[in-house]
Amino acid sequence: MLSLSMIVRDEAERLEACLRSVQGFVDEMVVVDTGSRDDTVAIARGLGATVHQIAWPGDFAPARNQALQWLTGDWVLVLDADEQLRPEARAPLQELMAQPDLLLINLLRQELGALQSPYSNVSRLFRRHPAIHWSRAYHSLVDDSVAALMQREPHWRIADCSEPALLHDGYRPELLADGNKAQRLRQAMEAELRERPDDPYACAKLGALEVAEGRWQLGVDLLRRGLERCPATGHAERYELLLHLALAETERDPGSAVGLYRQALVSPLAPRLTLAARLNLAALLLRIGQLEDAEQLCGQATSVAPEIGLGWYNLGLIRRRRGDIAGALAAYRQAAALSPDHAETQQNLAVALLMGGDINGAREGFRRAIGLLQQQGRLQEAQQLQEQASGLVRLED
Numbered sequence: 124m125l126s127l128s129m130i131v132r133d134e135a136e137r138l139e140a141c142l143r144s145v146q147g148f149v150d151e152m153v154v155v156d157t158g159s160r161d162d163t164v165a166i167a168r169g170l171g172a173t174v175h176q177i178a179w180p181g182d183f184a185p186a187r188n189q190a191l192q193w194l195t196g197d198w199v200l201v202l203d204a205d206e207q208l209r210p211e212a213r214a215p216l217q218e219l220m221a222q223p224d225l226l227l228i229n230l231l232r233q234e235l236g237a238l239q240s241p242y243s244n245v246s247r248l249f250r251r252h253p254a255i256h257w258s259r260a261y262h263s264l265v266d267d268s269v270a271a272l273m274q275r276e277p278h279w280r281i282a283d284c285s286e287p288a289l290l291h292d293g294y295r296p297e298l299l300a301d302g303n304k305a306q307r308l309r310q311a312m313e314a315e316l317r318e319r320p321d322d323p324y325a326c327a328k329l330g331a332l333e334v335a336e337g338r339w340q341l342g343v344d345l346l347r348r349g350l351e352r353c354p355a356t357g358h359a360e361r362y363e364l365l366l367h368l369a370l371a372e373t374e375r376d377p378g379s380a381v382g383l384y385r386q387a388l389v390s391p392l393a394p395r396l397t398l399a400a401r402l403n404l405a406a407l408l409l410r411i412g413q414l415e416d417a418e419q420l421c422g423q424a425t426s427v428a429p430e431i432g433l434g435w436y437n438l439g440l441i442r443r444r445r446g447d448i449a450g451a452l453a454a455y456r457q458a459a460a461l462s463p464d465h466a467e468t469q470q471n472l473a474v475a476l477l478m479g480g481d482i483n484g485a486r487e488g489f490r491r492a493i494g495l496l497q498q499q500g501r502l503q504e505a506q507q508l509q510e511q512a513s514g515l516v517r518l519e520d
Contacts, residue, residue: 126196134204212288432462
C-alpha cells in the first residue's frame with residue numbers, strides 16, 4: 124500500500140493537478156494543511172484526500188514528521204503542490220517498490236523553466252519505517268535518518284529510478300524573483316551552518332545564494348569550504364559545489380571555470396543530473412572559441428535528455444558558429460518544438476532561416492520572437508529586436 128503525504132497552505136491554484144497526477148497510483152492521499160485561507164482544503168477533500176489541519180510549526184521537517192503519523196501505507200510518496208507525477212514513471216516505480224530489500228527510491232525531478240540544473244534528485248519515496256524521519260531546515264530530507272538506519276540494518280538498499288518521475292514548477296525565474304523565498308533560504312541555511320559549520324550541503328546552498336546576490340568573495344569562500352569537507356567522489360553535494368564554483372568563476376577566470384566544470388562531470392551521478400555542468404561548459408567553450416568540444420558536449424546533452432529544449436538551443440548556436448546552417452536549423456526547430464515560449468530560440472531560428480535564404484520563414488520567426496518578448500513584459504528587448512530585424516527583412520505584410 125502506498126500513501127501520498129503533502130504539506131500545503133493556500134495551494135488552491137495548483138493542488139488539483141498534483142493530486143490528479145497520483146490518482147490510481149497511490150492508495151491513500153493525506154494532506155496536512157497549515158492554515159489555508161483559500162479553497163485548498165475543499166479541493167483536497169473533493170478529490171478524495173484525508174485532510175488534517177495543524178498550526179505551522181515554523182519548519183517543514185516537524186510538519187512532515189507530524190504528517191507521517193497519519194499514514195497507513197507500507198510506502199510513502201511525498202509531494203509538494205507544485206509537483207506532479209509523470210505517468211511514464213508509474214510502472215518502473217511499482218517494480219522498484221516490489222523489491223523487498225529497498226528502503227528508499229531516489230526520484231529524478233524535472234525543473235520546469237529552471238535557468239540552471241534542469242533535473243534534480245529528491246529522496247521522496249521511501250518505506251514507512253519508524254526510524255525514518257525528516258531533518259534539516261528549509262529543504263528538509265530523510266537522508267540522515269536513512270543513513271543511520273542502514274548502518275544499524277545493512278541489509279537495506281537505496282535505488283535510483285532512471286525514468287524522470289516528477290515535474291516541478293517552482294524554479295521558474297518569476298517565482299525565484301520573490302525576495303521572501305530567498306530570505307527564507309538564507310535564514311534556514313545560516314541556522315544550519317551555525318549548527319554544522321562545515322556541512323557541504325549548507326555551504327553549497329548558502330554559497331550559491333551569496334554569489335547570486337553579489338557577495339562574490341563570501342560565496343566563493345563558503346563553496347570552497349564545503350568542497351574541502353566533502354568526500355572526494357560519488358557525492359551529490361560535491362557536484363553542486365563544483366557547479367556553483369564554476370558559475371562564480373566564469374566571468375573572472377574562464378580557464379578555472381572550465382576546469383571546475385570538468386571536475387563536476389567526473390561525478391558518478393545519473394547523466395541527467397549533470398546536465399547543467401555539461402550545458403554550461405558547452406556555452407563557455409563556445410564563448411572562448413573551442414567549438415568542436417562545445418558541440419560534442421551539447422550532442423551528449425541532447426542524447427541524454429532529448430526532452431530539454433536548452434540543449435538543442437545551445438547546439439544550434441554552436442552549429443551556426445561553425446557554419447553548419449542546416450544543422451543549426453534542425454537544432455533550433457527541435458528547441459522551438461520543446462520550448463515554444465523561448466523568445467531567444469525563435470530569434471535565432473529566424474536568423475538561421477535568413478542565412479539559409481528563407482525570407483518568409485525569417486520574417487515569421489522574428490515576429491514570433493518579438494511577440495513573445497512583448498507578452499513576457501520584456502518591452503525594451505522587443506523594441507530593440509524589432510529595430511534590428513526591420514533592417515534585415517520587411518516585418519509588415
